[in-house]
Amino acid sequence: MHIKKLKVRPRKNVPQSYCARELSTMLSCWAATNDLKNTGACAEAATALFTCMRTAPVPTKKHRPTINYHLARLQKNLK
Numbered sequence: 001m002h003i004k005k006l007k008v009r010p011r012k013n014v015p016q017s018y019c020a021r022e023l024s025t026m027l028s029c030w031a032a033t034n035d036l037k038n039t040g041a042c043a044e045a046a047t048a049l050f051t052c053m054r055t056a057p058v059p060t061k062k063h064r065p066t067i068n069y070h071l072a073r074l075q076k077n078l079k
Contacts, residue, residue, distance in 0.1 A: 003077050019052040 026049045029035065029042040038046035 003074070005077055006074070018056040019049060022049040022052045025049075 022045070026042065026045045029045045033041045035042040
């Protein structure tokens with residue numbers, strides 16, 4: 001099937017990583033000290049990550065049009 005006027009736009013939104021720095025610090029601390037229970041050297045990194053995760057905004061899902069909406073839009077091009 002070939003539709004002449006059909007154009008697809010790329011997505012422009014870039015996902016934000018809110019606590020990437022804290023997570024990176026935590027993982028590097030685990031790799032360097034092997035302190036997986038966060039009792040010694042990694043306790044400060046663990047609390048920083050925990051507070052960042054508690055204060056980060058919750059991502060919300062955007063409304064996506066249903067397939068019926070798109071079919072109705074493209075119906076005039078398919079005839």
